[in-house]
Each structure stands twice: as C-alpha cells, then as structure tokens.
Amino acid sequence: MEDALEAVGRAEKANRAARPVSIDRDVVSRPSTSASGTVHSFLRHLRDQGLDCVPEPLGDRDGTETLRFIDGAGGGEGWYHQHTDQGLASAARLLRTIHDAARSWTPPLEAVWGAPAVAGDDVVYCHGDPGPWNFIWRDNEAVALIDWDYLHPAPRLSDVAYALRWFVPLRSDDLSLAWHHFPEVPDRRHRVQVFLDSYGDLPAFDVVDTVVARMQATSDLCQALADQGQEPQRTWVSDGALEQQAAEIRWVREHRHLIV
Numbered sequence: 649m650e651d652a653l654e655a656v657g658r659a660e661k662a663n664r665a666a667r668p669v670s671i672d673r674d675v676v677s678r679p680s681t682s683a684s685g686t687v688h689s690f691l692r693h694l695r696d697q698g699l700d701c702v703p704e705p706l707g708d709r710d711g712t713e714t715l716r717f718i719d720g721a722g723g724g725e726g727w728y729h730q731h732t733d734q735g736l737a738s739a740a741r742l743l744r745t746i747h748d749a750a751r752s753w754t755p756p757l758e759a760v761w762g763a764p765a766v767a768g769d770d771v772v773y774c775h776g777d778p779g780p781w782n783f784i785w786r787d788n789e790a791v792a793l794i795d796w797d798y799l800h801p802a803p804r805l806s807d808v809a810y811a812l813r814w815f816v817p818l819r820s821d822d823l824s825l826a827w828h829h830f831p832e833v834p835d836r837r838h839r840v841q842v843f844l845d846s847y848g849d850l851p852a853f854d855v856v857d858t859v860v861a862r863m864q865a866t867s868d869l870c871q872a873l874a875d876q877g878q879e880p881q882r883t884w885v886s887d888g889a890l891e892q893q894a895a896e897i898r899w900v901r902e903h904r905h906l907i908v
C-alpha cells in the first residue's frame with residue numbers, strides 16, 4: 649500500500665488549482681502529472697486501434713500536457729445528458745469498449761499510475777473517475793471519455809461500481825434532484841439494469857456491496873493522502889469530506905430495496 653500511495657502522491661492533482669485546464673481552438677492544455685507519460689502511451693494505444701472516444705495526446709513538456717479537443721458537451725452538462733436511458737446506455741457501452749480495447753496495451757516498464765493498482769478478478773485499465781462530467785456528449789449520447797489522470801489497473805467492476813454510483817445515481821432523493829438535476833426521483837433499479845445490460849457480459853455480482861466497497865476505497869485513499877499532508881485531500885478532510893462520504897455510504901447500504 650505504501651508504494652501505491654506514493655504513486656498517487658506523485659500524481660500532483662493539486663496543481664490543478666493553480667493552473668487550470670485551458671482550451672485554445674482544438675488544443676486542450678492541462679497541468680501534467682507524473683502519470684502523464686503513462687496516460688499518453690495508453691491513449692495512443694487506443695487511438696492506434698481506431699478508437700476516437702478518447703483524446704489524442706499531443707505533447708507533454710514543461711509541466712503541461714496537451715491533448716486534442718473533442719467537440720461536444722462536457723463537465724456539468726453531463727448531468728443532463730445522463731438522465732435518459734439513451735444517454736445512460738451510451739456511457740456504459742463506451743466504458744465497455746474502452747476497457748476491452750485497452751486489454752492489448754502493454755504499459756511502459758516504468759509506468760506511473762494515477763491511483764493505486766488494485767488486484768482481483770478481471771483486471772483491466774480503469775479510468776478511476778468515470779462520472780457523467782468526464783464524458784463528452786453529442787446528440788444525446790456519450791461519445792468520449794476524457795480526464796485520464798487516475799488511470800490504474802483494477803478489476804473492471806471498480807469502474808462499473810463508480811459509474812453506477814454517479815450515473816444511476818445511488819444517492820439520496822434530494823441529491824438526485826438538486827445536484828443531478830433529475831426532473832423527478834429516478835427509478836434506480838431500472839437505471840442500474842440499463843447500465844449493466846448496456847455494459848454487457850458481466851458475471852453476477854452484488855451491486856450494493858460492490859458500490860459500497862468502491863466508495864469506501866475512495867474514502868480510505870483520501871484519508872491516507874490527507875494524513876501524508878497532500879492537497880487537496882487535506883483540505884477536503886478538514887472540511888468534513890469523510891463524514892459526508894460515510895453518510896452517503898450509509899445511504900446506499902440502507903436503500904438496497906431501491907437498488908436491486
């Protein structure tokens with residue numbers, strides 16, 4: 649765990665606050681992390697196979713990585729595009745396509761992961777943060793997945809569980825309405841099924857337990873990084889992020905009847 653945490657410590661995600669993402673015509677510039685070289689190798693492998701659903705890496709120098717801009721709606725717009733079954737299903741299919749296509753990638757010998765590698769069944773290269781905000785949307789469908797800073801090997805269910813939490817969403821009624829902007833409280837059981845059917849071909853698994861374990865892992869990592877003094881995790885923890893996450897985990901545990 650120590651090594652893995654050190655890898656994340658080097659990810660320098662905190663640089664973001666000082667030098668945010670900028671877009672100039674069709675080029676996106678973002679602060680590099682020590683994982684950027686590995687991420688670019690990964691993206692290049694997918695692009696070489698003809699996948700246009702991840703950004704084309706253009707360069708990585710002087711602390712800035714550049715990537716090709718992908719036309720469409722991103723960021724906060726994602727909350728709206730995920731409301732329909734069409735949007736939800738398209739994101740699940742896209743995640744599946746990327747997971748499968750990436751299996752043939754050979755990482756660099758000195759690969760640096762953006763999050764700790766996780767052992768287990770059916771390990772693939774996981775995105776680590778596949779929420780609606782990190783997809784690019786066009787014509788009501790997800791067409792690309794961006795922001796690969798957390799790339800790491802992990803069981804594919806790790807990304808699936810993370811996506812279920814944010815897409816279904818597996819969150820309270822209030823958050824579904826206020827944060828995710830659903831016009832009415834979504835039918836979570838239906839949306840879990842749409843996502844899983846569209847992702848396709850998964851062994852049976854306990855959705856609640858798997859999502860809870862994924863959320864707990866995020867929380868534990870945040871705590872460990874904060875304990876090392878890393879920002880922004882230290883500030884998140886002092887602002888009560890772990891208590892908030894614990895409450896959200898409790899919500900998932902206590903609402904199994906709405907989920908499966």
Ligand SMILES: Nc1ncnc2c1ncn2[C@@H]1O[C@H](COP(=O)(O)OP(=O)(O)OP(=O)(O)O)[C@@H](O)[C@H]1O
Binds near residue numbers: 715719781782784795
């Ligand atoms: N390759 C790209 N093509 C199109 N838009 C992009 C691309 N990269 C970034 N963007 C836009 O810039 C926004 C922020 O980029 P990105 O997600 O990479 O950074 P971030 O700081 O990690 O954001 P967050 O923490 O909100 O996920 C995206 O939501 C999207 O709107």
Ligand SMILES: [Mg+2]
Binds near residue numbers: 781782794795
């Ligand atoms: Mg992002």
